[in-house]
Amino acid sequence: MQGKKLRLGIIGMSEGNGHPYSWAAICNGYDKSKMDECPFPAIPDYLAKQVWPHAQIPNAIVTHIWTQDLTVSKHVAASAKIETVVLNPEEMIESVDAILLARDDAENHADMVAPFLKAGLPVFVDKPFALSHKDASIMLEQQQYEAQIFTCSSLRYASELQLTREDRAMIGDIHWVEASVMKKWDTYAVHILEPIIAQLENRGTLKHVQTTKAEEVQLTLVKWENLMAYVKVTGKYPVPLAITFFGSKGSITKLFADSFSCFKASIQKFIEQVETKKQLIPRHETMEIVDIIEWGRK
Numbered sequence: 495m496q497g498k499k500l501r502l503g504i505i506g507m508s509e510g511n512g513h514p515y516s517w518a519a520i521c522n523g524y525d526k527s528k529m530d531e532c533p534f535p536a537i538p539d540y541l542a543k544q545v546w547p548h549a550q551i552p553n554a555i556v557t558h559i560w561t562q563d564l565t566v567s568k569h570v571a572a573s574a575k576i577e578t579v580v581l582n583p584e585e586m587i588e589s590v591d592a593i594l595l596a597r598d599d600a601e602n603h604a605d606m607v608a609p610f611l612k613a614g615l616p617v618f619v620d621k622p623f624a625l626s627h628k629d630a631s632i633m634l635e636q637q638q639y640e641a642q643i644f645t646c647s648s649l650r651y652a653s654e655l656q657l658t659r660e661d662r663a664m665i666g667d668i669h670w671v672e673a674s675v676m677k678k679w680d681t682y683a684v685h686i687l688e689p690i691i692a693q694l695e696n697r698g699t700l701k702h703v704q705t706t707k708a709e710e711v712q713l714t715l716v717k718w719e720n721l722m723a724y725v726k727v728t729g730k731y732p733v734p735l736a737i738t739f740f741g742s743k744g745s746i747t748k749l750f751a752d753s754f755s756c757f758k759a760s761i762q763k764f765i766e767q768v769e770t771k772k773q774l775i776p777r778h779e780t781m782e783i784v785d786i787i788e789w790g791r792k
Contacts, residue, residue, distance in 0.1 A: 500765055503558040503586035504576070504594040505606065507566055510677075512537050513596035513620060513757075518556040518574035520758050523547055528573040540754045551758060554765050556594070558586040584609050592616040592768050594761075598681045600625045604632050611636040611643070618764040619645040622684040622787055623780055630784045634777070641773040644764045645780060647688040651759035655689045655737060655748045665741030668694060671723040672740070674733040679712045679790055683727050685750075686737055687716075687783050690723055692775075697721035700782055703789035714790045725790075 502521060506514035512534030519529065519537075523546055529538045559576045560583040561567045567579045580586050583606070586593075593610045595603065600622045610617050611633070623645040624630035637643055649655060662668075671694070673686035691697070698719025705714045710729020715722065726733065735750035767774045 499552075500554040500592060500768060501558075501590045502554055502556045502592055502594055503560070503580075503583075503590035504556050504570075504596050505583050506559070506561040506570065506596050507563070508597040508599040508602075510681075511596070511598045511620070513594075513598075514559065514561065514570045515573055516541070516753070516757055517594055517596050517761060518559070518570065518576055520549070520754070520761060521551050521554045521556045522575040523550050524574050525572060528569065531569070532573060536753070540752075544754060549754075549758075551761060551765070554761070558590055560586065587613045587615065590615070592764070593618070594764075595619045598622065600629075600680065604629045607633055607643075608636060611638065614638045614642070616642050616644065616764075616768045618761070619643055621645070621647040621688075622681065622784065624784050625680060625791065626788045627781065627785055630781060639771060641767055641771050644767045644774070646760060646763075646775055647684045648753075648756040648760035649685045649735075649750060650688045650692050650756075650775070651763065652689065652750055652752065652756040654751050657693055657739060657746070657748070661739075661746050662741075664744055665739060665746050666743035668739050668741045669721055670740040671721065671737060672726075673723065673737040674726040674728065675735045676728050676731070676733055678710075678729070679714075679727045680787065683712075683714070683725060683787060683790065684783060685735065686725060687723075687786055688779075689737060689748075691779050691782060694721055700785060703786055705790050705792070712790070714786075716786055 504514050515532050516537045556576050558578045559567050559571050560580045571579050593615050598620050675682045675686050702717040712727045714725045738747040
């Protein structure tokens with residue numbers, strides 16, 4: 495793809511997920527008057543805080559879109575300057591270089607991704623990759639090459655959630671973590687699990703997941719050989735998206751604040767994987783997150 499833009503097709507929509515609007519805008523720029531009508535008001539708010547066109551990803555463009563609702567597809571296309579709306583997702587196969595599966599209804603991921611994997615197209619599968627080890631394995635087995643699938647929570651790349659070298663020196667060896675996020679376990683627990691797993695390589699083997707549920711709230715204790723994490727998913731009850739790391743010498747809390755930057759970083763990592771065909775996120779980490787989500791649903 496040296497010297498020309500990677501052509502991306504984007505697929506939406508799932509309930510409560512506005513990623514087709516935001517991800518496409520990050521690649522294409524956007525029409526302010528149309529985007530202001532987006533049903534996810536946080537998106538035009540954070541887009542308006544960026545400097546355009548400097549904020550755009552320069553080496554990719556979303557050229558095609560499909561959603562299950564033609565009216566929605568046309569509005570996303572108008573908002574994020576997408577040239578072509580298709581009536582069937584498979585119509586874009588011959589016209590794009592890669593796919594953004596920008597839906598978080600993970601129970602449908604395996605079926606939706608299958609034709610693109612068969613066609614050999616690289617795919618960014620939105621979080622969570624799957625709700626079961628079985629479904630995740632089915633998708634991975636359909637790859638035409640090892641790095642065909644890229645998948646993560648974009649918060650993996652949220653710089654404000656990253657432990658610096660100074661942080662680690664200050665708090666010492668980390669053996670306990672507490673984290674909180676609103677909304678649902680199936681779709682939002684991944685946002686706090688992924689930054690924990692990506693950063694704490696010495697956690698050891700996953701041993702146990704214990705969950706308590708009350709109405710919309712789910713409290714889950716995740717135990718590895720060398721680490722425990724208390725994960726709170728609070729439904730409609732407001733909590734900050736936060737991770738507190740407890741070490742032998744102290745603790746530090748990291749608060750999530752910047753959706754735009756982590757979305758952009760994750761798409762850039764996907765483009766890098768497409769261009770290099772090198773797996774950038776260890777598969778064992780992805781499968782570990784899937785296992786925790788699956789065990790936490792029981």
